[in-house]
Amino acid sequence: MEAPFAVSAPPLTIETLSTLYPKATKAKHETERLLEHFELGLDRSISSQQRLSAVLNDFCRQSAELKNILNELIILECLNKSQQSMWIRRIDNLVADSENLSEAITKQLNYLYKTTHEEELKVNYVPNSKKPSDNIKFLIKERGILQESHNVLDHAIDQAKGIVYNIKNQNKILKSARKKALDLASRMGVSHSLLSVIERRSAIDQILVYGCIIFTLIIFFSLYTLIHLYYRTN
Incomplete structure (x- = not known):
């Protein structure tokens, strides 16, 4: 070929x-x-x-x-x-x-x-440089925490209002009872100093109740602040 x-x-x-x-x-x-x-x-x-x-x-x-x-x-x-x-x-x-x-x-x-x-x-x-999706998740989580804290505070305030209302009712009852006791004491010869001691003890109890209410509110606000700061930094 x-x-x-x-x-x-x-x-x-x-x-x-x-x-x-x-x-x-x-x-x-x-x-x-x-x-x-x-x-x-x-x-x-x-x-x-x-x-x-x-x-x-x-x-x-x-x-x-x-x-x-x-x-x-x-x-x-x-x-x-x-x-x-x-x-x-x-x-x-x-x-x-x-x-x-x-x-x-x-x-x-x-x-x-x-x-x-x-x-x-x-x-x-870098922790402070978040992706857009991370920012959205962070805002949703923060909103949930704030809502939960708000609910807790509302519950605490409602309880405090109930306690104050009960104390006011008790004061009315105590005043009425004191008046009756004074009338009865005058009839039975009970000393006025004894009634004063009872009245002071009632006032001290009221102060303790108000103090517990204020202390409880301080604790709730402190917890709210700490939780808020924790999720801010993380």
Whole structure:
């Protein structure tokens, strides 16, 4: 069998440079445009980063390809001196631009990664820097604690009102009883000093009851404050 004929590549000419150079220039302008948007913060999404990297790689590849073609044309002596000088200047500028753009884009992406990583560390490890979902959970929990504390205080106040009401009724009963006792004592000859002792003991009992009410309210308010501060700090 006869060996198949090898497909030869098209010959390199100055027209090859003229065809590829505008494409490389277009890729350069697109890279510069995307980089400008990225630097200004207009679009730093993942898709924008991928698009920027792809356009940059395409531009670098085309610049390197033009450089290789130019070197081959120089070796083959397909260019005169003026053409050679012009194309060397053009393509060297493209290669330099590709290197500068690559460095600038790498710097921007590294900075973005660094700032994003630092923000993630703050969210994950700093207690006061909570995620939005954590803030919502915290507010719901705090609202529940406040509602529970409010209910406890209302219950304590209602109990205190009931105690005060009972004391007032007892005072009325005691006054009535004291009056009757005085009348009876005057008839039976019981000394007035004994009745005074009984009255003082009743007053002391009232003071103790009021003191217990105030002490209970202080305890409830203290517990409410401590619980509120605990959930604030945690």
